[in-house]
Amino acid sequence: MSLVLSLTFIGMMVLGVPIAFAMLIAGLVAVAMMPSVTSLVVVQNMFSSLDSFPLLAIPFFILAAELMSGGAMTDVLLTFAARLVGKRRGGLGHANIATLTFFSGISGSALADAAGPGGMMIKIMKKAGYSDAYAAALTASTAIVGPIIPPSIIMIVYALTNPDVTITGLFVAGIVPGLMISVSLAVVNHVISVRRNYRSSDELFDGTPLFRLFFRSLPALFLPFIIMGGIHLGVFTPTEASAVAVVYGLIVGRFVYGALEFDMLPAILFRTVLMTSSILFIVATSAIFAWLLTVGQIPQLVTAWIAGMHLSSFTLLLAVNVLLLLVGIFIEPLPGVMIMVPILAPIADAAGIAPLQFAIVVIVNLTLGMITPPVGSLLFVTSAVSGVKMGPMVREAYPMFAALLLVLALLTYVPGFSTWLPELLGYKN
Template identity: 60%
Template sequence: MTLLALVFFGTMALGIPIAFTMGMAGAAVIWWEDLADLLLVPQQIFSGLDSFPLLAIPFFILAAELMTGGRITDVLLRFAGACVGRTRGGLGHANVITSTLFSGISGSALADAAGPGAVVTRMMREAGYPAGYAAALTASAAIVGPIIPPSIIMVVYALTDNSVTVSGLFMAGIVPGILISGAMMLTNHAISTRRGYAGLEARPGPAAFARITLHAAPALLMPVIIIGGIHGGVFTPTEASAVATVYALLVGRYLYRTLEWSAVPTILVRTCVMTASVMMIIGMSNIFGYVLTVLQVPQAAGEWLGSLGLSALMFLLAVNLFLLLFGIFMEPLPGVMILVPILAPMATLMGVDPLHFAIVVIVNLTLGMITPPVGGLLFVTQIVSRVPMGQIVRELWPFLGAQILVLLLLTFLPGLSTALPHALGYTH
């Protein structure tokens, strides 16, 4: 166990990508402890990727890229602006709503920030909002990407913890995602009122609003099709990702006519690069997980925790604190692959609902994406907005505080995560 930790943290400190960090640490222990032949390493990588549900990942990524390439972001932004643009801090509200709507397409926080977030940040700056505030709100609003379905991290979580399903997690993420978006809008309203940020000057009339809504309807229907199809038993979550891809292509190319065939090769290349990055993490984490299992780390951790005599609530609070600190230094996806095999069995022993625990873990690790100094969303937002990191971080704290309050609500009130999936028949 000591060698595993030394290699893992040592290679990570050297700046080696997390996928190779996990693979190198696992392979080093297998070789040094003579746990098995080193041929086990490629076998574990392959077995980690040999899963049908993983096909959902490239398809959801491709669907989001097609929607972005087809400028669906502009359609969603006009709709959001028509809904809330006239209110105090209207462009900030439009920022949050656009990210929320786009999260029902992309399943990725980074895609939200780099796609619609970049557009709205520029519009907010042109309307007189401080650059740091616009970028901080964009990064904070993008948090809902992995929480509102579809979600790439939920697909991976379900593969890591057999006590939950992708469909159940999708349903469990809807209310928490809406709560986070609502908290961002309330925070934006409070700050905008105090600082005097005005709304948009013109409110569309009933006829204009109806036209904008009708124009946005095809884009708004995608999450409805995905969730409705899964719940209705029309297709599985994996098949839903393929349906989303075809739908995005048809809408962008033939309905909105903003997706050019010449852009498709670039979209495919970006999809392949992003998919390869995700799959590399999953494959390498399987080696890491194998070593943890052989060394009986989950069992030892469970026995130690049981000896503390913690209640279920105290356990969840301890997990919150640990994951918030852990998420500062590690991205959500490898965090799920490393920690869930250890923590999920403990939660089950404590009597915590698996869906409730999954949402607590996912929200915790996702918050790490906007937590300095390593938050991935902060760096993506800085790049697309060209705002210095210091300005973003100074404006970030009210939004991060609001999200932590929502996290505490989700911790103390499990029904916020479990009521909807249980009502729809998803008990796991």
């Protein structure tokens, strides 16, 4: 059964079948090979995987990001970020990084960051003389911060897959790694901008004092603090925080910035439903795939095999990184978490690796796959919004990917980057 499941899944992927349908078809074929199991088990597992209160946070966080974007929040953050970094060489590249970092604290989605504020920054960078391919590569690379800085959709799914960690603990653990990624990309942008003499333009500089732009940006910047502060103080759960974010986004967009019109709501709701449906369908089909792996005792067999090798924690983490980087090339982060975490988390726990640290390593690894051909969804989205071909964009992304691998190495072998802040705030998992 396990062999049939794996071969069918790989065959579907080779044929270019979308990952969710590949898992569903592989699951149906594997169940059909089990005479004692009815095909209804596929439907039951898919529905039971969605019968979860924490999953409600996904559509609410998506809707909150859509409301804030429709309410001129993207323009406000972009202008503030551009003014903050100044007109020095590489300034617009730094503004791109800062804008997407700010926005990641609202959206929780790398694709939304790349398509929204990322698309706007690419156009501005082009006008200022930046290479089209470089602007697109920087945007795609920076957008991976979206799933790492809270709120994060992939962290919600990870916590549901592995009960050894909590959503709140993961949210807190992602803050420092997300900032490390942004800083590393800012260093790369500075070096390249100096070498190529990339400069800012006056398009985003209208003479408005920085403190006025800061106060205008405060309502948008305040949302992540409301989410994390409310959760930490026990005012609401992560799921309730997502609903609060929707109400806050509606109020700020309509009554503070005055840019959100009620006739915009149908389109906003449609985009939210479309994105939510895509994510939850992946979660549902991943559930049947993971169930079949469990029935086939694959996690137990892999755990026993690796345990028999008596690897040190250093070697184990290196092997996990290589495996996940390869998996991330072909599989999107959400199904990657659903499939790999039940197999790898027990192994990491047996090796004494902190659950939060391992979770961040897994999430960063799989997220890097979004900027790695041939599947890299961020590359396709960024290529679509920028009009830049994949080849030149990938070539420009090499130094950025190298910087991201360095950050991944630090997160892998220096646990404090992932665990210091959660432990400081009282979250052990």
